[in-house]
Amino acid sequence: MKKIQMVDLKSQYDKIKEEVNAGIQEVIDTTTFIKGGKVNVFQKNLETYLNVKHVIPVGNGTDALQIALMALGLKAGDEVITPTFTFIATAEVIALLGLTPVVVDVEEDTFNISIDALKKAITPKTKAIIPVHLFGQCANMDAIMEVANKHKLFVVEDACQSIGSVYTFKDGRKVQSGCIGNIGCTSFFPSKNLGCYGDGGAIFTNDDTLAAAMRAIANHGMVVRYYHDMIGVNSRLDSIQAAVLDVKLKNLDTYIANRQAAAKAYNKAFANHPKITIPYEFPQSTHVYHQYTLKLKNVDRAALQKALEAKGIPAMVYYPVPLHMQKAYQDARYKEGDFPVAEALSACVISLPMHTELDEEQLNYITSEFLTAINNQ
Numbered sequence: 535m536k537k538i539q540m541v542d543l544k545s546q547y548d549k550i551k552e553e554v555n556a557g558i559q560e561v562i563d564t565t566t567f568i569k570g571g572k573v574n575v576f577q578k579n580l581e582t583y584l585n586v587k588h589v590i591p592v593g594n595g596t597d598a599l600q601i602a603l604m605a606l607g608l609k610a611g612d613e614v615i616t617p618t619f620t621f622i623a624t625a626e627v628i629a630l631l632g633l634t635p636v637v638v639d640v641e642e643d644t645f646n647i648s649i650d651a652l653k654k655a656i657t658p659k660t661k662a663i664i665p666v667h668l669f670g671q672c673a674n675m676d677a678i679m680e681v682a683n684k685h686k687l688f689v690v691e692d693a694c695q696s697i698g699s700v701y702t703f704k705d706g707r708k709v710q711s712g713c714i715g716n717i718g719c720t721s722f723f724p725s726k727n728l729g730c731y732g733d734g735g736a737i738f739t740n741d742d743t744l745a746a747a748m749r750a751i752a753n754h755g756m757v758v759r760y761y762h763d764m765i766g767v768n769s770r771l772d773s774i775q776a777a778v779l780d781v782k783l784k785n786l787d788t789y790i791a792n793r794q795a796a797a798k799a800y801n802k803a804f805a806n807h808p809k810i811t812i813p814y815e816f817p818q819s820t821h822v823y824h825q826y827t828l829k830l831k832n833v834d835r836a837a838l839q840k841a842l843e844a845k846g847i848p849a850m851v852y853y854p855v856p857l858h859m860q861k862a863y864q865d866a867r868y869k870e871g872d873f874p875v876a877e878a879l880s881a882c883v884i885s886l887p888m889h890t891e892l893d894e895e896q897l898n899y900i901t902s903e904f905l906t907a908i909n910n911q
């Protein structure tokens with residue numbers, strides 16, 4: 535049996551090796567390392583895939599979020615609402631820009647932002663919402679867009695884990711995740727669903743004005759060469775990463791199908807176990823399974839992880855500490871106990887190996903060892 539890893543990028547590469555190597559070689563031969571060339575090709579292909587007007591390639595997903603917020607013209611003290619159960623980058627950029635992060639609890643089933651909590655958190659200072667499509671399935675965008683329209687708030691989607699997932703609105707409209715709000719942000723970190731071989735990210739929007747501003751901000755606030763209209767940053771996707779991504783984009787639907795097939799095999803094995811809750815699939819969104827995350831009941835999670843490790847099965851906790859309990863984000867407004875759902879999830883979730891190359895032998899082994907380890911407790 536192949537070694538089991540959380541993510542198996544080598545086996546994936548072996549299948550696209552020739553195409554990827556040729557793409558990288560082309561970049562080196564043309565020496566178009568930054569801007570132009572492969573970056574433009576990939577940008578256009580991603581715009582077509584997502585059916586969105588503008589894709590702005592940037593240096594990573596965190597930069598994407600930062601640049602998005604910079605383009606909204608917010609001022610110090612403006613409040614931005616985001617879920618407390620997410621990766622730190624989401625809140626980090628809010629704090630870094632001198633804006634005020636307002637964190638809220640999440641839904642127990644989807645792990646995504648709670649709509650009731652969102653509504654309660656809105657004040658006259660609220661300017662934007664950053665929903666996170668956690669683990670690969672969209673937050674409740676019907677409700678979020680309704681709240682945003684009512685209160686005239688910007689919506690910046692953190693689609694770093696959800697590229698390729700499709701949201702179906704109650705009226706039947708289907709939109710790619712990241713292309714629903716004013717702006718969407720994604721990451722091409724190697725382990726993400728569309729990952730490159732280094733750092734990378736992108737911003738999506740259908741708004742021409744925001745697109746122009748974000749392109750300029752990502753390039754030192756420059757529109758005409760050496761004339762700087764606003765304070766910007768330096769954040770760009772390089773051509774070698776774009777060459778890798780362009781090959782992988784062609785395979786993205788297959789990659790998603792492989793992840794969904796692995797999730798289905800896991801679900802079949804774990805359904806109806808009294809100590810395990812399998813992932814809830816939100817009917818309005820496809821789930822692209824960036825992570826396959828279970829909830830455990832009456833299980834010693836640390837001991838379980840140890841038992842699995844002894845069998846060569848990695849398992850991770852995403853995320854062990856919600857934002858409001860992180861040291862760097864200590865804030866008089868929040869204390870332990872304020873967000874009971876997120877806190878309970880942090881204590882009971884576990885993510886199993888999930889990638890595009892899991893085969894039947896591995897899945898059978900993981901599921902049977904996982905059940906044995908739980909039943910032995």
Ligand SMILES: *Cc1c(COP(=O)(O)O)cnc(C)c1O
Pocket residue numbers: 594595596597620621623624666692694695720721722723734735
């Ligand atoms: C990965 C990730 C980011 C940050 O992306 P980087 O490319 O690592 O900067 C932001 N938000 C979420 C939810 C992520 O999973």
